[in-house]
Amino acid sequence: MNFESFTGRVMEMNDFSVQMNNTGSGCYKMFTVADREGAVVNFVIEPGTYFVDHVLVKVGDIVTGYYDADAPTPFIYPPQYRAIVMAKEKSGQFVKVDHFNRQLVSSDGTLKLNLTRSTPILLENGQSFSGRPENRELVVVYSNTTRSMPAQTTPHKVIVLC
Structure with missing residues (x-):
C-alpha cells in the first residue's frame, strides 16, 4: 500500500x-x-x-x-x-504507518526501527505476532528518535497489518 x-x-x-x-x-x-x-x-x-x-x-x-x-x-x-x-493525538506519542523493508526502514526512508526483545509486536486484535515484522505494513508507536537520517527509534509497540 x-x-x-x-x-x-x-x-x-x-x-x-x-x-x-x-x-x-x-x-x-x-x-x-x-x-x-x-x-x-x-x-x-x-x-x-x-x-x-x-x-x-x-x-x-x-x-x-x-x-x-x-x-x-x-x-x-x-x-x-x-x-x-x-x-x-496524544502528547509525546508519534505514529508511523508504512511498509518497512528487510532492514526495518520505512518506504519513504525517514524512519528505521531498532527492535528489542521487549518491544511488543502485536496483531491488530492485540494478540502477539509470532512472525517476523520485516517486509510488512506496520503501525509503529514511538516517542524518541535520533537526529540521524533516517531517524532511528526503539518503538513502544509495533502493530502488524496482516
Whole structure:
C-alpha cells in the first residue's frame, strides 16, 4: 500500500450507509476532519479500521487518518478516503504507518526501527505476532528518535497489518 495521511480536528461523525438494504446500518461511520488551514477530508470508518490504542474518538479530537493513496476514490469534494488506521493525538506519542523493508526502514526512508526483545509486536486484535515484522505494513508507536537520517527509534509497540 501507498500510505498517506491527513491530520485535523474531527468536526462531524455520522453513520454512513454502504448498502441499499441498510444491513450495514450503524457499522460504518463518516468522520469529517478539518486541518488548521481549513482543508477538509471525509474518512469512511469501517468495522476493520484499526484505531491505535483502541481509543474512542469524539467530535473535537485531533486525529490522523491513514489511507491507501493508490486506492480508487470518488471524485468529490471534500475528498473521501477509506481509513485504514486512525490515530488520536496524544502528547509525546508519534505514529508511523508504512511498509518497512528487510532492514526495518520505512518506504519513504525517514524512519528505521531498532527492535528489542521487549518491544511488543502485536496483531491488530492485540494478540502477539509470532512472525517476523520485516517486509510488512506496520503501525509503529514511538516517542524518541535520533537526529540521524533516517531517524532511528526503539518503538513502544509495533502493530502488524496482516
